[in-house]
Amino acid sequence: MLCDLHPVIYLNHAASAWPKAPGVVETVRASLDSPPFHPGRSIGHGSDVAQRCRTLLASTLRVADPARIALLPSATIALNVAILGVGLGRGSRVVTTVTEHNSVLRPLRHLKERSSVEVAFVGLDDEGLIDLRAFDHELALGADLVVVNHVSNVTGRPNYPAILFRRAKRAGAVTLLDASQSIGHIDVYPEDMDADLVAFATHKGLRGPEGIAGLYVSPRMELDQIIVGGTGVRSDLEFHPADMPSRLEVGTPNVPATAGLVAALEWREEHGPEFAENAARLAEALHRELSAIPGLRIFADEAGPNGVISILIDGWDVEEAGFVLAESFGIVCRTGLHCAPLIHRALGTAPRGTIRLSVSGSNTRDEIVATAQAVRSLADCVSPTSEQLKIA
Numbered sequence: 001m002l003c004d005l006h007p008v009i010y011l012n013h014a015a016s017a018w019p020k021a022p023g024v025v026e027t028v029r030a031s032l033d034s035p036p037f038h039p040g041r042s043i044g045h046g047s048d049v050a051q052r053c054r055t056l057l058a059s060t061l062r063v064a065d066p067a068r069i070a071l072l073p074s075a076t077i078a079l080n081v082a083i084l085g086v087g088l089g090r091g092s093r094v095v096t097t098v099t100e101h102n103s104v105l106r107p108l109r110h111l112k113e114r115s116s117v118e119v120a121f122v123g124l125d126d127e128g129l130i131d132l133r134a135f136d137h138e139l140a141l142g143a144d145l146v147v148v149n150h151v152s153n154v155t156g157r158p159n160y161p162a163i164l165f166r167r168a169k170r171a172g173a174v175t176l177l178d179a180s181q182s183i184g185h186i187d188v189y190p191e192d193m194d195a196d197l198v199a200f201a202t203h204k205g206l207r208g209p210e211g212i213a214g215l216y217v218s219p220r221m222e223l224d225q226i227i228v229g230g231t232g233v234r235s236d237l238e239f240h241p242a243d244m245p246s247r248l249e250v251g252t253p254n255v256p257a258t259a260g261l262v263a264a265l266e267w268r269e270e271h272g273p274e275f276a277e278n279a280a281r282l283a284e285a286l287h288r289e290l291s292a293i294p295g296l297r298i299f300a301d302e303a304g305p306n307g308v309i310s311i312l313i314d315g316w317d318v319e320e321a322g323f324v325l326a327e328s329f330g331i332v333c334r335t336g337l338h339c340a341p342l343i344h345r346a347l348g349t350a351p352r353g354t355i356r357l358s359v360s361g362s363n364t365r366d367e368i369v370a371t372a373q374a375v376r377s378l379a380d381c382v383s384p385t386s387e388q389l390k391i392a
């Protein structure tokens with residue numbers, strides 16, 4: 001529920017960017033308004049929007065062959081396709097971190113239950129970074145797959161995949177990066193960081209529509225197919241086509257979302273750096289203003305590259321604080337565990353989680369000031385009881 005008296009201040013960009021990049025809405029609408037030409041499936045060409053999308057993504061990732069990028073409906077599905085497609089079974093071992101999202105934790109849990117795959121979690125060191133000694137120790141015990149989240153969706157802190165993956169490759173593991181919170185914000189160059197696989201959302205930092213995401217698979221490897229079916233090409237084959245990207249793409253493609261993502265990527269080619277600079281300036285400004293408020297705990301020394309700042313306000317339950325921020329100030333943020341339960345155990349914020357504010361270049365300086373004032377006014381008073389909230 002949002003306050004009618006205040007305009008919305010949207011600070012939930014780490015969940016999904018809003019507004020979308022200029023041109024996205026119009027392009028999605030134009031696509032839906034046109035006869036649905038599905039590449040490879042319809043008579044007519046539909047200008048193969050998927051190919052254009054893969055080409056732009058290949059340039060974003062600085063990889064040579066766009067065909068190595070599969071377009072999938074979400075980062076969650078991309079991570080499942082990657083994790084379940086590596087071919088792990090009894091006796092296999094996965095090394096991952098406590099910073100992972102449930103879209104990594106749950107497929108790993110699934111593999112553990114169904115296939116007795118061993119899964120080791122590396123924790124944080126005193127500085128809140130992945131504990132390198134513990135990581136090396138786990139690698140020494142054996143690793144077939146190493147999965148690392150590039151930037152935490154809870155604290156905004158980056159991990160250092162180039163360092164972790166170099167060690168993982170030496171140990172003979174396949175490396176998978178979850179770039180859902182980093183792409184569009186910082187460089188994600190698989191070849192420079194020894195990443196065999198990179199799964200990424202495109203509706204957050206890239207500001208595209210929901211309903212599409214990507215999975216990059218290095219030419220050094222092929223994934224087993226875990227979902228098979230219609231592809232619109234080679235319908236004569238009994239088996240699903242083996243070539244990328246058809247190998248991993250099934251079903252009617254989401255052409256409107258693909259077209260919308262193309263619009264977002266084209267806009268970013270021209271305006272990306274300026275937008276990112278503004279985002280960093282605003283996120284730092286909010287971090288600075290929040291740091292000056294007594295009674296606030298902030299979970300990183302600076303705002304994350306994804307604009308994330310997680311806080312706790314003394315005397316306030318996170319859900320109640322989120323409710324009051326929305327109801328009384330029009331601020332849309334996110335409260336709770338943010339689908340990443342293990343990092344909260346490491347931070348001591350389980351089971352209630354944190355209040356997550358996530359800033360973007362589409363926010364304004366006035367919104368940042370208003371948000372800091374709203375948080376200060378909560379910190380200055382004591383949380384109302386649940387009964388009072390219900391009456392309000």
Ligand SMILES: Cc1ncc(COP(=O)(O)O)c(C=O)c1O
Nearest residue numbers: 074075076101103153180181201
């Ligand atoms: C780190 C991380 N990984 C994966 C995902 C899953 O993305 P989606 O919900 O778009 O599938 C998210 C989304 O919040 C995320 O933050």
